Amino acid sequence: MPAQTHPIRIDLSDFFAEHVTAKQLQKARPEGKRALKALEKDEKAGRMDFTKLPDDKKLLDASVKLARKMKSGVTDVVICGIGGSSLGFLAVAEALLHPRHNALPDSKRKVPRFHLLDNADADTVAAVLDIINPSKTLVVVISKSGSGGETIANFMVVLERLVKHHKGSLPGALKQVVAITDPENGALRRFVNEHKVASLPVPPGVGGRFSVLTPVGIFPAALLGIKVADLLAGAGAMLKRCHRSDPLVNPAMTTALALDLHCKAGRPITVFMPYADSLWRTADWFRQLWAESLGKATDNHGHRVHVGMTPMAALGATDQHSQVQLYAEGPDDKTYIFLRTAAKTKVSIPKPRFEKDAYGFLGGSTLDTLLNIEGDATQAALKTFGRPTMRIDMHQTTAHNLGQVFMFLEMVTAGVAALWDIDAYDQPGVELGKLLTKYNMGVESAGEQYVDEYGGIKVKEIKPKHGISRDDPLVF
């Protein structure tokens, strides 16, 4: 049994297929070297501050201390956050808590339940308000910019419930609030300062999708009793491995180079497939990291490129019965990253009490053995069909190992961006949707903005179609 601090294992030996050979990877070494140099420069220039987080004990201590202070008497934590302000925490919580955390009796759970509000979904918000006790609820509102419409709307709804509980007293309600936002800027920070609300900072140099190791992910995890220091230690250990200067000895740059080769060879879809229910949200976190960081219209020199790799999350073994038919027989346009671990619990499969011929092979084994044999079998089958597969072995789902996975994938992402010479840290493509939303919510000034390269139209001239007639031959 490996120690908790065992390095995770990254195996690319089956990651080749038609058009992408080990030899080509060797040939790409100079490109990898250039990319590593670019990353070094970016780190020094403060553009990759997520790499500073493993050593930022001050930030860690601030989260842990505040969590200790705020959690007493709390039965429910409501977290308002979306995208980069929720996916990292969710990955951590799902990986490391009991799989039915909220359903456990209090005596077994010992830490609060949690409820994430990560959508402007009235039914979900109402349902959460149905089941929490406002006198014992802590609300955590997370928005780096302080301007996320859904997050703030949800926060206002939940806060109103607390204010009502406090008989109309805003200061009373705000004692049950923690805000995580920019240390200086934005409306949420102004609010926090004015009303003396408990708060933690998001370092300005760390973007949302790289923020899991800041208070954004660490504070709510600490509230729930997760060993957050181990997450940082794991990430730090991996960072060392990903700082190696030979690109083909550096696991992140080797992976980035291979993925780049596959993308150029017609495999732009990246399937991320953990074999454990508890790692499903890690795949979801990766989806954002990969899509937002690499999906870009222009490169660093302003050239129109429209690059990107499309992440797909799949869950083993479940999605063997949903997606693997396509993976095995469909177009050869995907790469496959298997994320493997061991179950925390041993569940024996009993000898069958019936149909021994059909079911006998299951009896006497364990569920975890079955799951891991299925993972091996699926990878081997895809290899047989000529599909490129790589594999990350976590050994066990611990905070330390999860921290390693986070940092590895962040460095792979940064590596591909460096190879492509694009900015991994912005997201200009979502701006138009945000402005359209604001304009249609009544903010006139938003309608005047965004006169851009796409035809030079103003936001207010882009009309969402409402209720086009069924007379249109294309409306059924």
Add this chain to the structure above:
Amino acid sequence: MPAQTHPIRIDLSDFFAEHVTAKQLQKARPEGKRALKALEKDEKAGRMDFTKLPDDKKLLDASVKLARKMKSGVTDVVICGIGGSSLGFLAVAEALLHPRHNALPDSKRKVPRFHLLDNADADTVAAVLDIINPSKTLVVVISKSGSGGETIANFMVVLERLVKHHKGSLPGALKQVVAITDPENGALRRFVNEHKVASLPVPPGVGGRFSVLTPVGIFPAALLGIKVADLLAGAGAMLKRCHRSDPLVNPAMTTALALDLHCKAGRPITVFMPYADSLWRTADWFRQLWAESLGKATDNHGHRVHVGMTPMAALGATDQHSQVQLYAEGPDDKTYIFLRTAAKTKVSIPKPRFEKDAYGFLGGSTLDTLLNIEGDATQAALKTFGRPTMRIDMHQTTAHNLGQVFMFLEMVTAGVAALWDIDAYDQPGVELGKLLTKYNMGVESAGEQYVDEYGGIKVKEIKPKHGISRDDPLVF
């Protein structure tokens, strides 16, 4: 407010983009006619028996009756099923139950909690066993073939718990079991017959991913108080619309033709994006339908084709903060299906108590208005970026409307398969993984099978690699 039986609205008027014009769609009419003829033939030949389900009152009644009989005194339903044996039910349950169904107090819920075991995941299975009361638990085991390894393994584990509760009595435990499987064949059916276990049939002509309207989806939904007859009625109403003989008046065939044109024009990725937490599992259900039905190595004449469209599930508005950057700026290789509805609950956003300049536009609105404006804005923004979007409006999330959505998507899938001249109803690509699993679980005979076109190797000659040395330069 539209009536419950209002037809859902399917809007393809923004579903064009570079290389795919309305004119081309017109030109494809003869191809659409041929495909509709092929579907008619398939229906008559009994290859599309999912179209018979809306009128199969006998099958519906059998589910409803058995549900009524079995649910008395039951607090927890454990469902063992995977892929086509779970995704349809899950879509129905999530769409139509309270969003925190299991967390509600019994007095508010009134029907049992449910727990789905759809993976060979020891931690999840152990967690579910942690929280159920074996004396009041009903176990539903669902496997059409009766040979699903994960499903049977989970069933054996849960059954053992019941047997223990019944002090070793198998007949006692089996009173708390319902099996849903083939009416005649397979080990599960033999077991059911021998031990007189309560059971329901899966019609032999309905494949797993098309089985949501059979007892596979209907029985567990009926146990939880869902209006299952409405699902069938909605599906039946949609089927009529999808039987129209002019392909461009037929919503399913028009959609199939447009998706086929896009696929040929370099857009093989199909993004399915509901705007409601409660429809996330409908997207998951669609993922299987689309991937397994269309991802095929050979066509109906045995020619090697390797076709398929890759489904991606995305959730609005949440994934605007995760995927939309890629959709807007990345490669133009996707089509977008928006699924829209209205919330069941009205949640007002209060006037802000702080930062009125920044947050004032939210106050006085509702969460559902915000969500729908975001959906409109995202679709309009993608259109502005030249991306093809279509839209399904459910109006409200009712059983009738969900039934319409299911049948529409099933007929679109069948339509594309007819256009491509492939078999939508088989899944030969998963066989090798299953055989490898069996062989590595100790079934020697599985190792002798599968000598196929991929190099003519036997299963036992395909060795999953275990613990390759870290000396390999591609292992880190």
